[in-house]
Amino acid sequence: MENHMANAIRALSMDAVQAANSGHPGMPMGMADVATVLFNRFIKIDPSNPDWPDRDRFVLSAGHGSMLLYSINHLLGYDDMGMDQIRNFRQMGARTAGHPEYGHAKGIETTTGPLGQGIATAVGMALAERMQNARFGDDLVDHHTYVIVGDGCLMEGISHEAIDFAGNLGLGKLIVMWDDNAISIDGATSLSTGTDQIARFAASNWHSIAVDGHDKGAIAAAIEAAKADPRPSFIACKTIIGFGAPNKQGTAATHGAPLGADEIALTREAIGWPHAPFTVPADVKAGWEAIAARGQAAQRAWAARMQGSSHAQAFRAALAGPDLAALHTAMAKYRQSLSADAPKVATRKASQMALEVINATLPTTVGGSADLTGSNLTKTSSMAPVSADDFSGSYIYYGVREHGMAAAMNGLALHGGFVPYGGTFLVFADYMRGAMRLSALMGKRVIYVLTHDSIGLGEDGPTHQPVETLASLRAIPNLNVYRPADAVETAEAWELALGDETTPSVLCLSRQSLPTLRTSHVDALQSSKGAYVLREATGPRDVTLIATGSEVEIALDSARQLAASGIKAAVVSAPCFERFKAQPAAYRAQILGDAPRVGVEAAIEQSWGPLLGDSSAFIGMDSFGASAPADQLYTHFGVTAQAVFDAATKLINA
Numbered sequence: 001m002e003n004h005m006a007n008a009i010r011a012l013s014m015d016a017v018q019a020a021n022s023g024h025p026g027m028p029m030g031m032a033d034v035a036t037v038l039f040n041r042f043i044k045i046d047p048s049n050p051d052w053p054d055r056d057r058f059v060l061s062a063g064h065g066s067m068l069l070y071s072i073n074h075l076l077g078y079d080d081m082g083m084d085q086i087r088n089f090r091q092m093g094a095r096t097a098g099h100p101e102y103g104h105a106k107g108i109e110t111t112t113g114p115l116g117q118g119i120a121t122a123v124g125m126a127l128a129e130r131m132q133n134a135r136f137g138d139d140l141v142d143h144h145t146y147v148i149v150g151d152g153c154l155m156e157g158i159s160h161e162a163i164d165f166a167g168n169l170g171l172g173k174l175i176v177m178w179d180d181n182a183i184s185i186d187g188a189t190s191l192s193t194g195t196d197q198i199a200r201f202a203a204s205n206w207h208s209i210a211v212d213g214h215d216k217g218a219i220a221a222a223i224e225a226a227k228a229d230p231r232p233s234f235i236a237c238k239t240i241i242g243f244g245a246p247n248k249q250g251t252a253a254t255h256g257a258p259l260g261a262d263e264i265a266l267t268r269e270a271i272g273w274p275h276a277p278f279t280v281p282a283d284v285k286a287g288w289e290a291i292a293a294r295g296q297a298a299q300r301a302w303a304a305r306m307q308g309s310s311h312a313q314a315f316r317a318a319l320a321g322p323d324l325a326a327l328h329t330a331m332a333k334y335r336q337s338l339s340a341d342a343p344k345v346a347t348r349k350a351s352q353m354a355l356e357v358i359n360a361t362l363p364t365t366v367g368g369s370a371d372l373t374g375s376n377l378t379k380t381s382s383m384a385p386v387s388a389d390d391f392s393g394s395y396i397y398y399g400v401r402e403h404g405m406a407a408a409m410n411g412l413a414l415h416g417g418f419v420p421y422g423g424t425f426l427v428f429a430d431y432m433r434g435a436m437r438l439s440a441l442m443g444k445r446v447i448y449v450l451t452h453d454s455i456g457l458g459e460d461g462p463t464h465q466p467v468e469t470l471a472s473l474r475a476i477p478n479l480n481v482y483r484p485a486d487a488v489e490t491a492e493a494w495e496l497a498l499g500d501e502t503t504p505s506v507l508c509l510s511r512q513s514l515p516t517l518r519t520s521h522v523d524a525l526q527s528s529k530g531a532y533v534l535r536e537a538t539g540p541r542d543v544t545l546i547a548t549g550s551e552v553e554i555a556l557d558s559a560r561q562l563a564a565s566g567i568k569a570a571v572v573s574a575p576c577f578e579r580f581k582a583q584p585a586a587y588r589a590q591i592l593g594d595a596p597r598v599g600v601e602a603a604i605e606q607s608w609g610p611l612l613g614d615s616s617a618f619i620g621m622d623s624f625g626a627s628a629p630a631d632q633l634y635t636h637f638g639v640t641a642q643a644v645f646d647a648a649t650k651l652i653n654a
């Protein structure tokens, strides 16, 4: 029966790709045996309860093989994956997108397609499992994370970050199966790689074995051994891409194109599948549905344990997400004290101060940094490190692995029960952009703490000074980019970021100290509208100065100078362009006003268009920075109150 169950995957995959005239049949056909054994003999999921917290996670890192996942989910009986979805593979409005998209259908644990992201995200899921287990015990939390990777995933650099990180943490419930078919798009993988993958994983402290990916008994034995080993496991499954297609199997031709009607007919004969396209015999379907029934029984047993568990309430609360009312109360009190004390601190320091309050209030935040803990100031006093020996802590040393960190945070967020935040320098956002983009595409609450946000970092020089990074992050849809001006705005940004369940956030924070500008407390979060008037002009405005972050202080200085010359300037602080864009037109018009505008930000002008009008100027950067003390750099690059003053007077007199 397992043979027929695997052939059902092969047939659905080749027929759906043929109908769509687009897609990737080779990978699902090659990995059908491995996937069938994994699901039939091991996987613990309940399709009637797809969000069951203690389910095994299955991640198809080789996302181009999406028909493998769709076929399986159809066969298992997920109620949103009927045959109509398979027939409409890759069509507008279908849940069966070209690559698996998180949120489009049940049983898709994460978005994959950008190679390497799946395995790195799965590491975060496996980490979340261990951390949740340390808090709530085996009765409530005891599941595996299974991953299928291809040659491409293992060639991508992010895979190395993930493998190294998972090995060091000893994530023993992570099991990665490699579709070792020695083929990628350009042909044989020998064109571009000769790595001994078994040795590579073993070197990173993984249990690492090879198996014939078409020998079901051997596959099952390998998975058993993997489950028994305390280390994360790697199973190299030797497969034939496009297995079953007599003329095309084993070649790159099956990777990403329909097999064609003739080859499909021959494949039907070769594998003994006489059934018409998009039909699965009842006994084969029943075989798959038995897997679902087994999962449902496991889910019920778990629910019974949950009933009697002393952890039940805390477990549910962790999954429900942060208590935002409690957070607001604590943060409002904290902001009030900030406005009263008016500390002069870097916003990275202000972020740590806010985190002290947040981490004392919310039990589910998980902090970390890519080896810049003391610079990003992401660790707070109550946080203990997570290690292979003890997962009860809440601080993660991600090592110098920005991309792996971002993907692991996606995994933590996707798994549920945790709100991850992690730090590095803003300029290194480029090193993790692929995963940041997926946080945004999937709509997950992941918070990026990106410090050293401009030439204001000084002596480390242009390699470390972001210039184009803010604009590049603002270009990503569904990502809120905050650049707070002082400690109060930093606290507001944190509260807003934590409250955004379906939007990731970036906090761009200064290395250099900044004065507290918001010295009178209000309960409402001024930053929630993205931009607001920090200092109104006395009388009708002659000019509006708009700034973010460390440059708001410069705009305020300039406004005072302008006032001394009889020019009435308003100052708008604009900590989050995305939130401002979402405000009603009337609010935006009121904030921006009719007077000429000067924008100030120690970065390139791109992304400022919507805030500036026809009569406007921009004071910022149009080159890389330089290595020198910060104040000298501001003067050298002309990001000064005097430059703003000059631009404003020129506009007014034009």
Ligand SMILES: Cc1ncc(C[n+]2csc(CCOP(=O)(O)OP(=O)(O)O)c2C)c(N)n1
Pocket (backbone or CB within 6 Å): 026, 027, 062, 064, 113, 114, 115, 116, 149, 150, 151, 152, 153, 156, 179, 181, 183, 184, 185, 241, 255
């Ligand atoms: C980051 C990234 N780069 C490139 C691609 C385009 N791409 C999709 S599949 C693939 C080849 C992958 O080879 P392999 O993982 O061996 O898959 P197989 O051909 O065996 O199915 C490439 C280059 C991608 N999806 N993601």
Ligand SMILES: [Mg+2]
Pocket (backbone or CB within 6 Å): 150, 151, 152, 179, 180, 181, 182, 183, 184
């Ligand atoms: Mg391959």
